[in-house]
Amino acid sequence: MLKFPSKARLAHIVFESDDWASKTFDVVLLVLIFLSVGVAILDSVRQIHLDYGEFLYQLEWGFTILFSIEYGLRIWLSRKPKGYIFSFYGMVDLFAILPSFLSLLVANTQLFAVVRALRFLRVLRVLKLGKHMQEAQILVAALHSSRLKIQIFVGSVLTIVLVMGTLMFLIEGPANGFTSIPVSMYWAIVTLTTVGFGDITPNTPLGQFAASLIMLLGYAIIAVPTGIVSSELTEAKRKRNKEKEVGCPKCHAGNHDFDALYCKYCGTTLP
């Protein structure tokens, strides 16, 4: 029979992921999260809801109970329960179980479907394994340090959308589907981002010419955010590689590698 583990051991299994038991816990949790999301998705298909609705409802409750147990475990095992509850992951865990319980009180299940979708965010937790986070931090840091450039970029895009949306509204008019400035702006976004649904399209020669300008503009400015992120990531990598900036005490040559012990120019021992 399985010996019931101590509280410290349980906490290790739940919060860490460095041995067999704790990794298994993470994987089982991941599978459960994916299954519960899958059930919610399947239930939205009319035919499946009609045929298996009752069964899926029971599964849903099964997952809710399992996640409730996990949520309780985490609060009980955490050293700072309050810190966990109000942390990002704590809130996500709560959102994963709350809707089912609330649905017992309130009838509007459609509303809960939105909250229930947040459950998928829990998948992120399992990604919280060592290296992953370091990589994610570089990504986040790169986005963070280029946030001003991105703000300016988004501001420019919105200005283009407003001006071109208004222009197309005046050129094409309600008769060609551009029924108002908001709709024209929606069309401008659809076009500038190169999505191009085709539900609204310019029909006059002048409108097609203006649309061509927007498309070429959109094609050109997509280069800007990409360039920003690329150069930030290259920079972030360069910085990490170059951190040893101490120069040689004899010949003053800097630019040594991370792991260098002797100056590569004169052979003096580096500090």
Next chain:
Amino acid sequence: MLKFPSKARLAHIVFESDDWASKTFDVVLLVLIFLSVGVAILDSVRQIHLDYGEFLYQLEWGFTILFSIEYGLRIWLSRKPKGYIFSFYGMVDLFAILPSFLSLLVANTQLFAVVRALRFLRVLRVLKLGKHMQEAQILVAALHSSRLKIQIFVGSVLTIVLVMGTLMFLIEGPANGFTSIPVSMYWAIVTLTTVGFGDITPNTPLGQFAASLIMLLGYAIIAVPTGIVSSELTEAKRKRNKEKEVGCPKCHAGNHDFDALYCKYCGTTLP
């Protein structure tokens, strides 16, 4: 009661943004600008215009009067009023109030909607805060120093559009929606930029084959402007990191490396 501020203090509030009062002024102005743009947008929706047209018209005049006061203040407080009036921001400020006054004289309100849209450009002013501008300057400098490459790129794109547009006109012909070379060129732009509305599509096997080539070409050459901007930004960053602001005390040459000990032009010890 509020003590009425001096002219110098007022100028500080209006033109700077480094203390409580001047920052509040900027934020209030930003909110007003967004609201006035929002009113113009809402008024274009037919149903809203019918229901609230009169009220929105009054709001419009309220904003116009507020912006007129601000415009007057800026001229009065500016050290060089002429310099302000003919500056980019001065023109934008004028365009934001002119249409409303002109509409009293002329009846064609549609025409003014275009000019009115320029009002949104005013949002850019509020972005003119310290750091933002430095970042924007890097972006603009990167685009500026790669303008020749971009010109060559745009020239190539237009050549492709012309040749492929003519080709598709000949292959598909008016029967399949390619009614003229300009329309075919519009289609080529829609396709090359990967927008793909779908209002005009090739129907013959040969046309679909030619269209496939354009799409793959468009997919491939989108890499070029992105590569250009990326490498320019990486370069701009490298340069900024490498430049030592202190110049040589003897020959006044700047542009030394971070780790330089001696001037690379005259050999003098650097400070």
Next chain:
Amino acid sequence: MLKFPSKARLAHIVFESDDWASKTFDVVLLVLIFLSVGVAILDSVRQIHLDYGEFLYQLEWGFTILFSIEYGLRIWLSRKPKGYIFSFYGMVDLFAILPSFLSLLVANTQLFAVVRALRFLRVLRVLKLGKHMQEAQILVAALHSSRLKIQIFVGSVLTIVLVMGTLMFLIEGPANGFTSIPVSMYWAIVTLTTVGFGDITPNTPLGQFAASLIMLLGYAIIAVPTGIVSSELTEAKRKRNKEKEVGCPKCHAGNHDFDALYCKYCGTTLP
């Protein structure tokens, strides 16, 4: 008359590509592969199948016999036949001939069309020429070393797709074509990747607003994978340029800079 080559010579012709005979073998094989793929494609066009089906069927068998001979040759000439059979290219070669033989036993030819399509993978083999592979290795290495960043990225994209898909299902509903969450998620992917078929489009103002957000998001986050790959490739190139192949004669450490005169680990003069 042609003298029949020795087994060693044959193996050289089949497996290498450094002289006239072996290069010709590769080119002939490439042409045969392209032709056999072309025949399979043409046969799927209804009109061509009706007119030339019998002829294409015979061609198909011709190719199958040729590829069978080649497959046999490779097994016979290979030093480790088992190693070849279970290698990636060995499996691909088998998949290229198996379907035709199986079609003699089983009637369902449609099923074999899928397997037959794998034949095209054989083209990759001919690309396996010297330099090509080195370049491919850099690409693969760049993708490999950024796989964690890409995983995080794909996870984020799927989360956005799920949340936005559910949201659009709730906003637009079955009446506007968003018949279920899976269909809504399909639409979200179509929109986020900027494909934009236009088979399903938002019709309500709120839906168009939410769609605009997804499009701008898709437009922005396309910068992330590009930035990742760009910076990895730049890094990979920098590393290769910087590595001095000669190791230190005393401590055998490699990885020295181009311009290094002394070993950075032990201070010995480098050759």
Next chain:
Amino acid sequence: MLKFPSKARLAHIVFESDDWASKTFDVVLLVLIFLSVGVAILDSVRQIHLDYGEFLYQLEWGFTILFSIEYGLRIWLSRKPKGYIFSFYGMVDLFAILPSFLSLLVANTQLFAVVRALRFLRVLRVLKLGKHMQEAQILVAALHSSRLKIQIFVGSVLTIVLVMGTLMFLIEGPANGFTSIPVSMYWAIVTLTTVGFGDITPNTPLGQFAASLIMLLGYAIIAVPTGIVSSELTEAKRKRNKEKEVGCPKCHAGNHDFDALYCKYCGTTLP
């Protein structure tokens, strides 16, 4: 009155662009080229052809005569007339005038429209001004040195298109618009390149799932060519910046700037 220039002076005006006269010649030629292309485009619009066809025909001949004079001048003034005639620009100049003359002999004017479109390529010549070419050379060099990576990439894309095209043909079938493998491959290209016309769309759940995979794949692999070009351009720039690799004769420190005269580490005069 204007003094007629000498042959040497004329050659300077026609082939160079470094003083007032030669620059004017280039600009006038550019305007003429754009006008002649514009006439060809306008003539393809049915209504304009009916109303102004005769006038445009005369304009066409005017341009042809002017370009013929220019072509004759270039042959006469060139030091190596044969070299000019068979150069890229010489061929383009010939193609710009040939169709009009041939149309006197043959009746099929549609065929000549294609050749006539090549006239636009002449615009490239005027771009041949000093700096432009250096930038273009960097672009071309970057594309050239990454051609192997691009070949591998294009090969992968075509493999994906073939496999996914066949798959979608089997899943969706002729009933849903996927009438044959070639049409399915056309659809796969439309989807993978994120163009998304929407003329053919998957209707079955399985087809929509497979389509989602293609879209995400297309979204991901667009990063690869961009990354390749970005890193090549960054590398090309780095190389140009770093060309002075000579080390200091005293302290052996390398890595000096282009314009350095003294070693930045020890102040010794650089060779």
